[in-house]
Amino acid sequence: MSLLIVLVVACAWPLSACSLQQNVEGIPECTHTSPAPSGALVLMAQAVPSAQMIPCVRSIPVGWTFNHLNARNGWAEFVFDSDREGYSALIVSLRPSCSIDEASQIASDQPGTERYERINRVTNGFGGERIYTFDGGCVVYTFDLHGESRAEPVTEISNALGFVTRPDLADQVSEHSDGRLSLDPTE
Amino acid sequence: MTSTPGVRAGDTRSAPPFARALPHRRPSGEPPPLPRKLNKSGKYWLTLALVVVSFGAIVATTSRTGVVMDVVDHQVLVWLSELRMSLITDLMLVVGWLASSTALVIAWWISLVIMIVWRRWRHLIVWVIAMLIVSNLALAGAQVIQRPRPLDIEILGPWHGFAMPSAPMAVLAATIVNVLYALVPGGRPRQIGKVVGAVVLAAVAVSRLYLAQDTPTDVVFGVILGVAIPLALFRLFAPNDVFPVTYHRGRKAHLDVTGERGAAIKRALREQIGLLAVDVQPFGLEGSGGSTPLRVSVEADSECYVFSKLYAATHLRSDRWYKLGRTMLYGRLEDESAFNTVRRLVQYEDYLLRLLYGAGLPVPEPYGIVEITPEREYLLVTQFFDGAREIGDSEVDDDIIDQGLLIVRKLWDAGLAHRDIKPANLLVRNGQLILIDSAFAEVRPSPWRQAVDLANMMLVLALRTDVQRVYGRAKLVFTEDEIAEAFAATRGITMPTQLRRMMRQQGRRLHEEFRQLPPTKPKPIRIQRWSWRRVGLLIGAATLAGLTIAIAIPLLGSPL
Numbered sequence: 001m002s003l004l005i006v007l008v009v010a011c012a013w014p015l016s017a018c019s020l021q022q023n024v025e026g027i028p029e030c031t032h033t034s035p036a037p038s039g040a041l042v043l044m045a046q047a048v049p050s051a052q053m054i055p056c057v058r059s060i061p062v063g064w065t066f067n068h069l070n071a072r073n074g075w076a077e078f079v080f081d082s083d084r085e086g087y088s089a090l091i092v093s094l095r096p097s098c099s100i101d102e103a104s105q106i107a108s109d110q111p112g113t114e115r116y117e118r119i120n121r122v123t124n125g126f127g128g129e130r131i132y133t134f135d136g137g138c139v140v141y142t143f144d145l146h147g148e149s150r151a152e153p154v155t156e157i158s159n160a161l162g163f164v165t166r167p168d169l170a171d172q173v174s175e176h177s178d179g180r181l182s183l184d185p186t187e
Numbered sequence: 188m189t190s191t192p193g194v195r196a197g198d199t200r201s202a203p204p205f206a207r208a209l210p211h212r213r214p215s216g217e218p219p220p221l222p223r224k225l226n227k228s229g230k231y232w233l234t235l236a237l238v239v240v241s242f243g244a245i246v247a248t249t250s251r252t253g254v255v256m257d258v259v260d261h262q263v264l265v266w267l268s269e270l271r272m273s274l275i276t277d278l279m280l281v282v283g284w285l286a287s288s289t290a291l292v293i294a295w296w297i298s299l300v301i302m303i304v305w306r307r308w309r310h311l312i313v314w315v316i317a318m319l320i321v322s323n324l325a326l327a328g329a330q331v332i333q334r335p336r337p338l339d340i341e342i343l344g345p346w347h348g349f350a351m352p353s354a355p356m357a358v359l360a361a362t363i364v365n366v367l368y369a370l371v372p373g374g375r376p377r378q379i380g381k382v383v384g385a386v387v388l389a390a391v392a393v394s395r396l397y398l399a400q401d402t403p404t405d406v407v408f409g410v411i412l413g414v415a416i417p418l419a420l421f422r423l424f425a426p427n428d429v430f431p432v433t434y435h436r437g438r439k440a441h442l443d444v445t446g447e448r449g450a451a452i453k454r455a456l457r458e459q460i461g462l463l464a465v466d467v468q469p470f471g472l473e474g475s476g477g478s479t480p481l482r483v484s485v486e487a488d489s490e491c492y493v494f495s496k497l498y499a500a501t502h503l504r505s506d507r508w509y510k511l512g513r514t515m516l517y518g519r520l521e522d523e524s525a526f527n528t529v530r531r532l533v534q535y536e537d538y539l540l541r542l543l544y545g546a547g548l549p550v551p552e553p554y555g556i557v558e559i560t561p562e563r564e565y566l567l568v569t570q571f572f573d574g575a576r577e578i579g580d581s582e583v584d585d586d587i588i589d590q591g592l593l594i595v596r597k598l599w600d601a602g603l604a605h606r607d608i609k610p611a612n613l614l615v616r617n618g619q620l621i622l623i624d625s626a627f628a629e630v631r632p633s634p635w636r637q638a639v640d641l642a643n644m645m646l647v648l649a650l651r652t653d654v655q656r657v658y659g660r661a662k663l664v665f666t667e668d669e670i671a672e673a674f675a676a677t678r679g680i681t682m683p684t685q686l687r688r689m690m691r692q693q694g695r696r697l698h699e700e701f702r703q704l705p706p707t708k709p710k711p712i713r714i715q716r717w718s719w720r721r722v723g724l725l726i727g728a729a730t731l732a733g734l735t736i737a738i739a740i741p742l743l744g745s746p747l
Contacts, residue, residue: 036253036254039332039333039334039335039349042335043333043335043336043349046335046336070348071347071348072345072346073342073344073345173338176254177257177258177338180258180261181254181258181261181338182339183338183339184339185341186339
């Protein structure tokens with residue numbers, strides 16, 4: 001009986017993940033379906049408290065899979081794998097500051113940000129970085145593609161990503177708690 | 188040749204000098220003498236863990252519950268944040284280091300070394316499994332619940348990943364429980380350790396709350412998981428009364444017979460075979476690795492004892508590993524089938540002892556089997572030879588030599604083999620030689636095995652005398668061909684370890700001397716036997732060793 005309880009305790013939690021059919025991978029979705037704000041987005045915002053924009057996922061293109069989210073005080077990142085481009089084909093990281101040395105500025109496709117590109121490799125696929133800077137932080141897309149085509153997968157996955165502004169996220173948190181809690185410490 | 192030179196079988200048979208009570212049948216539903224159980228605290232912690240898991244599922248599915256929890260937690264953290272001062276913050280960061288990856292890996296390595304040095308393998312395995320379950324459960328729970336770090340407050344210390352349950356607190360709590368149950372001896376030291384552990388856990392919890400790394404519910408959930416899982420696993424798979432944590436050298440197979448088990452043994456002896464036991468003491472532990480030998484004082488007009496061997500699951504496993512090891516080293520030299528249950532192991536030894544006794548061999552009278560914990564612990568009770576000494580410590584004259592040789596002849600005639608003839612199993616009392624320990628005995632053994640019994644007996648007898656004398660007496664009971672066959676069959680592993688060690692200590696090559704004596708010298712009999720099973724076992728063992736190394740290397744890292 002006691003052994004049964006241990007087994008139940010050990011198995012129930014991971015199994016409940018499957019039964020709940022929720023986003024157990026911790027995908028920071030731009031549009032959250034539940035009334036609560038995305039825990040993953042809030043966690044990323046907490047990792048870099050100065051960042052006014054938080055990267056998020058609009059949708060995941062066919063052939064791409066969300067690998068994991070990693071967040072700790074000071075930085076956060078999430079990783080995508082691709083069936084054609086390989087494991088960790090794209091790493092999206094949020095940081096308080098980024099180096100833009102040897103990077104070329106181009107017109108940004110994300111409102112409120114400046115965009116820079118740095119190309120590291122064009123043989124055997126593509127390796128490079130796309131950097132978005134904004135108030136209080138920056139986001140780096142690190143591409144490590146090993147497929148045959150270059151431009152197509154970069155565009156495909158880039159279009160699937162977006163940003164949520166910190167004030168919008170703070171509003172979601174406040175609204176969900178009926179104004180009793182805020183995202184950031186109140187002065 | 189079966190004529191005997193006037194030797195007499197040891198007169199070991201006389202009515203036992205103690206009174207016996209009427210046995211009492213245990214009615215259905217009544218607990219056995221030593222029931223297998225979790226302690227109460229283990230059940231409480233497991234129930235709490237179930238509550239935590241259920242609550243986690245509720246939080247993951249209903250957002251309103253999460254909001255209420257966030258607001259309550261926030262109030263506590265705000266209150267604590269009002270105490271923030273730079274000096275206290277520095278102190279809390281230092282205290283919080285105890286739940287860091289570095290601190291936990293240091294604690295793990297130190298504990299690992301201690302467990303390896305003291306060969307506490309069972310505790311080590313339970314530790315690793317408990318830690319794997321706790322860390323993975325904490326990570327899986329955090330991934331399912333996806334609770335962010337505390338809202339609306341400045342987080343001062345380092346953090347990583349989702350907050351609920353607190354993985355650092357869960358792993359720290361599991362480490363403390365593991366240390367208490369794998370490294371700290373039971374009783375007062377462990378009680379003191381529990382207080383110290385609770386203080387450490389509380390200090391780190393306060394630190395993490397003060398620094399707002401976790402909320403109170405994250406901490407509570409982490410601690411409950413971290414305590415409940417290892418506590419339950421240690422209580423179930425390495426209970427202190429069966430696998431006590433001690434720091435004195437000696438065989439680990441011996442069970443503690445004080446406390447609850449001691450009382451259970453006395454009660455079981457009275458209820459099951461009517462023996463009124465007064466005291467139970469370990470006896471001759473150094474000579475026994477496969478059981479816990481005991482001397483039991485029983486009520487009688489004068490000082491009176493019975494001998495008993497306590498068998499438990501741990502001995503069953505030892506027997507299994509021993510036989511598996513022999514099969515890998517030598518192949519299927521003889522019957523290496525392991526026992527499936529402790530009950531069958533004890534039944535076998537009791538049956539063989541009764542056969543030996545019935546065949547007129549000078550062996551202890553069997554008094555029966557006593558159940559301590561069903562399917563887990565049994566006691567084999569026999570006659571005790573008070574004042575008997577090992578043959579290695581006794582005077583050996585021609586009469587003793589003849590008695591020893593007659594024992595082997597009787598074994599042969601009865602179609603039995605003892606298979607463990609060594610000085611520790613041959614006792615001398617009042618000029619009579621007594622054969623003990625029927626654990627390895629066999630019915631209808633191979634001729635090879637019978638020959639080995641003869642050679643081992645002659646070697647033991649020659650330890651205290653000389654080869655020529657023993658050989659001369661042996662020729663009166665056995666033919667020269669039988670003696671030659673015995674020494675052709677016997678070498679290396681076929682001689683018990685104690686016998687080999689004593690020959691080495693004496694610097695005598697008794698085996699070689701005996702081999703030279705018979706006029707015909709048969710070729711040594713091969714003891715390496717190859718079979719598909721042996722090949723399979725060797726390949727399996729090598730694969731398992733490789734896998735173990737592959738698994739063990741990552742386990743050396745931090746559990747966080």
